[in-house]
Amino acid sequence: MRRRTAASKGRHPKKGVALPLDGEVIHKTMTDKKITFKIKRQDKPGSPSYWQNFQVPYKPFANIISCLMEIQKNPTTKAGKTVAPVTWDCNCLEEVCGSCTMVINGKVRQACTALIDNLEQPIALEPMSKFPVVRDLQVNRSRMFENLKKVKAWIDIDGSHDIGEGAIMPDSDRAKRYVMSECMTCGCCIEACPQFSLTNSFMGAATFNQVRLFNLHPAGSMNKEERLDAVMGEGGITDCGNAQVCVEVCPKNIPLTESIADIGRQTSWQFIKNLLVK
Amino acid sequence: MTKPAKDEIHYILLKLHSLTGIVPVGAFLVIHLSINSLRTVGVWPFQLAIDALNNLPFLILIEIGFIYIPLLFHSLMGFYIIHVGKTNMFRYRYQRNWLYTMQRLTGAITFLFLIYHMGTTVGAKLWEGKHYFEAAPFLIDILNGEFQTWQGILIYTIGIVSATFHFSNGVWGFCVSWGILIGKNAQRNGAIVFAAMGLGLTFLGLATVLEFNMNPVSVEATG
Ligand code: HEM
Ligand code: SF4
Ligand code: SF4
Ligand code: FES
Numbered sequence: 001m002r003r004r005t006a007a008s009k010g011r012h013p014k015k016g017v018a019l020p021l022d023g024e025v026i027h028k029t030m031t032d033k034k035i036t037f038k039i040k041r042q043d044k045p046g047s048p049s050y051w052q053n054f055q056v057p058y059k060p061f062a063n064i065i066s067c068l069m070e071i072q073k074n075p076t077t078k079a080g081k082t083v084a085p086v087t088w089d090c091n092c093l094e095e096v097c098g099s100c101t102m103v104i105n106g107k108v109r110q111a112c113t114a115l116i117d118n119l120e121q122p123i124a125l126e127p128m129s130k131f132p133v134v135r136d137l138q139v140n141r142s143r144m145f146e147n148l149k150k151v152k153a154w155i156d157i158d159g160s161h162d163i164g165e166g167a168i169m170p171d172s173d174r175a176k177r178y179v180m181s182e183c184m185t186c187g188c189c190i191e192a193c194p195q196f197s198l199t200n201s202f203m204g205a206a207t208f209n210q211v212r213l214f215n216l217h218p219a220g221s222m223n224k225e226e227r228l229d230a231v232m233g234e235g236g237i238t239d240c241g242n243a244q245v246c247v248e249v250c251p252k253n254i255p256l257t258e259s260i261a262d263i264g265r266q267t268s269w270q271f272i273k274n275l276l277v278k
Numbered sequence: 279m280t281k282p283a284k285d286e287i288h289y290i291l292l293k294l295h296s297l298t299g300i301v302p303v304g305a306f307l308v309i310h311l312s313i314n315s316l317r318t319v320g321v322w323p324f325q326l327a328i329d330a331l332n333n334l335p336f337l338i339l340i341e342i343g344f345i346y347i348p349l350l351f352h353s354l355m356g357f358y359i360i361h362v363g364k365t366n367m368f369r370y371r372y373q374r375n376w377l378y379t380m381q382r383l384t385g386a387i388t389f390l391f392l393i394y395h396m397g398t399t400v401g402a403k404l405w406e407g408k409h410y411f412e413a414a415p416f417l418i419d420i421l422n423g424e425f426q427t428w429q430g431i432l433i434y435t436i437g438i439v440s441a442t443f444h445f446s447n448g449v450w451g452f453c454v455s456w457g458i459l460i461g462k463n464a465q466r467n468g469a470i471v472f473a474a475m476g477l478g479l480t481f482l483g484l485a486t487v488l489e490f491n492m493n494p495v496s497v498e499a500t501g
Contacts, residue, residue: 106369192370194378195363233285238292241363242451243378245370258460265457271289 033058035067036078036122039086042133045140049133053078053122054086064111064125065090065100068137088137095251098186102127102137108191108249111137128191130198144185147203151230153210155220167218180213180259182252189246189256201235205246208237209259215266228263228270237263295355296455298348299448306345307445308479311438315482318489325414325497332413341400349392356385377447384444391437398424411501422494425487438483446476 034055042049055078056070068088075085090100093112100111103126105119116123131139157163169177189205196202211227214220231237240260247256313331317324334340365379399417403409408416424430450472453459459468 192366194366194375197362197364200362232289234288236285236289238289238296238455239362240455241359241378241381242374242454243363244374245366245372248370248372248375255462257454257465258462261454261457261460261465263457264455265460267289268293268456271293 035062035116037067037071038122038124039136040124040126041086041136042127043084043135045132045134052083058116060117062116064102064104064114064116064123065093067116068111086137087135089139096184098184101186101188101191103129103191108188110186110251113251128187130191130193130196131187132198139187141185141187144187144190144204144206147207148185148210150203151207151211151214151227152223153207153214155214155217156223157219169218173216177213177216179252180209180216180254183209183213183254184252186251188249188251192245192249194243194245195239195241200239202239203231203235205240205250205256205260207231208240208263209254209256212259212262212266224266225270228267231263232267232271237267291355292359295352295359296452298352299445300452302344302348303352304445304449306349307441311442311479311482311486314486317486321418321493321495321497325418325500328414328417329411329500333410353385353389356382356389360386381444381447381451384440384447387436387440388444391433391440394433395437411499415497415499418495418497421490422496425490426494431487431491434487435484438487439480442476442479442483446472446479449475 035058037054037056039052039054040049041052054071054076056067059066065088068086072085076082088100088102088111090112091097092099095110095113098110101108102111103124104111104114105124108128111125125137127133127137127139131141131143134140157166183206185206187206190196193202193204196204208231211231215224215227237260242257242260244257246260247254250256313327314324316327331337360382363378363382365375365382367375367379398420402420403413403417406416425434450459450465450469453468454465459465
């Protein structure tokens, strides 16, 4: 915890900066400690995967991404064979974009915030298993994007005529929506969901959360029924088995199981309405 | 609004699976265990209840319409649902994930148990043609025998615990998937209430087994 605080304040221990940790840290650096990785690799979409081991010099405060950069500089396996560098995705490096999501020591999480000091070695890196692999640790998450389009995860404000000012939103709804809006489409909830597979059509917790997010918006609620209809078929809300792993692994702490139950309620009413009114 | 009918059918089938778990199948389980527990009060009230059931008008239609068809539907859909999911409870060790897997496991165990249980009771009754007031003495004799071996007791204990667990955890699942319990606290409190209900049902069932085991009494036909 202490180390993390130092790092988050930007005081990375450079030589000469007097931090209480430095003595220990420099000592460790000088003992040529190594970090060992076991990485699941795949050369191209659809090709067979294989494991390779790598070692990089220990650096205090290193995370998975900084180690992958080390491997890229010197792509030599532990056995001494020079291979194609390992590829991965990353962007923000502060757990807000979700692009670096991968399976680290068996659990799905963001690589940029996975600190080496907190991980057991050898550190196993795998691409997510619920999305098609592009190469090595890179996956194609466009299925999530397609689902966002299916449920119209946006608010229509353009039309052929002026639709006037938006309605006022109660602050309690705003607060709820803020939490839900933090989703970064990272895919953790989907990777960990026992109902989601590469071959079925389940939409996953993130999608249902978006339906709730936009249905709760006064202007967004104008498309409420379309969104609900989109999740009332195969792969929709009925296919959730309430295992509630999604909410445990979501790095943004989004109350996904509340969103799922709420969409369960909205769709149930919608179904009754469809039966009686349409 | 036109949309592929396939999606509508899928939605209705899964909603019906969920609903049939509560009524009529779950309701039947509660009534069944309650009536059976009359045996702990004495064999006479138990026999009276069996007599009443076996003299219901249109019994076979009631059984088929309210029990066999919904149960078979719930079971077949249940196996389809089991087939769609892939448990990962050893990787992601959370309580709910464990319960998710147990819901599927106990569903399958209950199915096997019901084949056995119905085979030795209703199956035998229909095969031997024991109807109306003849049914009770015939069934009570069979049950008296079944609970005298440890194998019989084991099979019934596993069957009852599976069914009551599956039902109580299922009521919780029903309340979440129909949006009756939404918030985190509501879902947790609901789980406590349904767990207590499940323990109560399990107690009823196991007390009946114990009574049959310790006190096997044969009876004469009433009518
Ligand atoms: C004693 C008989 C049974 C009762 C009282 C019962 C009751 C229930 C209830 C109330 C639910 C909750 C529905 C929901 O999640 O919305 C449920 C779910 C389920 N049942 Fe049954 N059930 C019985 C037998 C079976 C059998 C024989 C199977 C066959 C495998 C089965 C498989 C399932 C499955 C897989 C679920 C989970 C559905 C989900 O979580 O999406 N059940 N059951
Ligand atoms: S809901 Fe959470 S876990 Fe799922 S994609 Fe969004 S941020 Fe990631
Ligand atoms: S509750 Fe379980 S089955 Fe439903 S989306 Fe979350 S992880 Fe998947
Ligand atoms: S790089 Fe954006 S979340 Fe890790």
